[in-house]
Amino acid sequence: MESNDIEEEELGFSRNYFLAKELKSSSKKSARKLTDINIVDEQELREAYSKLETKHDKEINDLVRSYKDLYTEWVFILRCGFGLLMYGFGSKKALIEDFASTALTDYSVIVINGYLQSINLKQVAVTLAELLWDQLKMQRKNTSASNPKNQQPFNTRSMDDLISFLNGPHLEDEECFVCVVVNNIDGPGLRDPESQQYLARLAACSHVLMVASIDHVNAPLLWDKKMVHTQFNWYWYHVPTYAPYKVEGTFFPLILAHNGSAQSVKTASIVLQSLTPNAQNVFKVIAQHQLSHPDDKGMPLNNLYTICRERFLVSSQITLNAHLTEFKDHELVKTKRNSDGEDCLYIPVTSEALQKIVQEISQ
Numbered sequence: 001m002e003s004n005d006i007e008e009e010e011l012g013f014s015r016n017y018f019l020a021k022e023l024k025s026s027s028k029k030s031a032r033k034l035t036d037i038n039i040v041d042e043q044e045l046r047e048a049y050s051k052l053e054t055k056h057d058k059e060i061n062d063l064v065r066s067y068k069d070l071y072t073e074w075v076f077i078l079r080c081g082f083g084l085l086m087y088g089f090g091s092k093k094a095l096i097e098d099f100a101s102t103a104l105t106d107y108s109v110i111v112i113n114g115y116l117q118s119i120n121l122k123q124v125a126v127t128l129a130e131l132l133w134d135q136l137k138m139q140r141k142n143t144s145a146s147n148p149k150n151q152q153p154f155n156t157r158s159m160d161d162l163i164s165f166l167n168g169p170h171l172e173d174e175e176c177f178v179c180v181v182v183n184n185i186d187g188p189g190l191r192d193p194e195s196q197q198y199l200a201r202l203a204a205c206s207h208v209l210m211v212a213s214i215d216h217v218n219a220p221l222l223w224d225k226k227m228v229h230t231q232f233n234w235y236w237y238h239v240p241t242y243a244p245y246k247v248e249g250t251f252f253p254l255i256l257a258h259n260g261s262a263q264s265v266k267t268a269s270i271v272l273q274s275l276t277p278n279a280q281n282v283f284k285v286i287a288q289h290q291l292s293h294p295d296d297k298g299m300p301l302n303n304l305y306t307i308c309r310e311r312f313l314v315s316s317q318i319t320l321n322a323h324l325t326e327f328k329d330h331e332l333v334k335t336k337r338n339s340d341g342e343d344c345l346y347i348p349v350t351s352e353a354l355q356k357i358v359q360e361i362s363q
Helices: 002-026 042-050 057-068 071-079 092-105 122-140 159-166 193-204 225-231 261-273 277-292 301-310 317-331 352-363
Strands: 083-087 108-113 176-183 208-213 234-238 335-339 344-345
Touching: 042 071, 042 083, 042 261, 057 193, 057 317, 071 083, 071 092, 071 208, 083 092, 092 108, 092 208, 108 122, 122 159, 122 193, 159 193, 159 277, 176 193, 193 225, 261 277, 261 352, 277 317, 277 344, 277 352, 301 317, 301 344
Parallel strands: 083 208, 083 234, 108 176, 176 208
Antiparallel strands: 335 344
């Protein structure tokens, strides 16, 4: 009898479940839409976020201070041929950059911000090769050895040639190193397989030291066994900082906010201020042409080169192309063809936003 009662009870639950589903599907659907939600402006939401009070400051400062006691150990790990990989909750940008500026002063350091939407790894490799070449010349000069022979310009070499140079036995007595610090090696600008392969090959070079951080739970899926154990050769450190992702979050639109022009201005200004003065002035030339000719498709490439040569902003077409590649990688400038078939450059923001960008980088 008891088993029959249990079966009838379970049958009753099942029947009620399907009856409820049937009634729900036959009821009138809501006319409300996501577009009806009153979403605040992104700048307003970010300002409100910036005013939030932080908690547990003392405990967090003590935690970060404890990591600084490990700096000597981290340098030793790097010199043993490992790559340092920092993981844990919170932004690790300030921590690893402080480590680089205080403990890696004997080496040339280049910082890659993986949270940017696009990264030019070829330019990174060129910069590393130039830094190593400068160290090599300096050591030869200090040891009264013969100066190395003139090299082919690094910006004209292929990626494979650059990696071969960074991995080559250039010194007999002393060692030279260049260090790569990668904030968010799992970021959107580095997440594709090709970028990870190039980073792994750079990390495997005999004259390159690498320090990186990850924040995504699935970041290890970016690498295969060879990359992890042979090329990157990671030494994992759990260093939760509980710090907010203020800088990293600047480049990601907030879900509950509109993408206003203010955010475009802020993001573009941050990127441009990280570039050389000549690159900023080239951008200004394009911006001024766009503001004075709002009806044009953009600025013809030949006109840009002529003006930049007259103002001594570039020495050759190769230099100008390097600046334009930087702009395009960060989506600051785009290309379209005019009616005459010429390639024209334009900045994909409103005139008002463009004026604000020019004012920001002119300060």
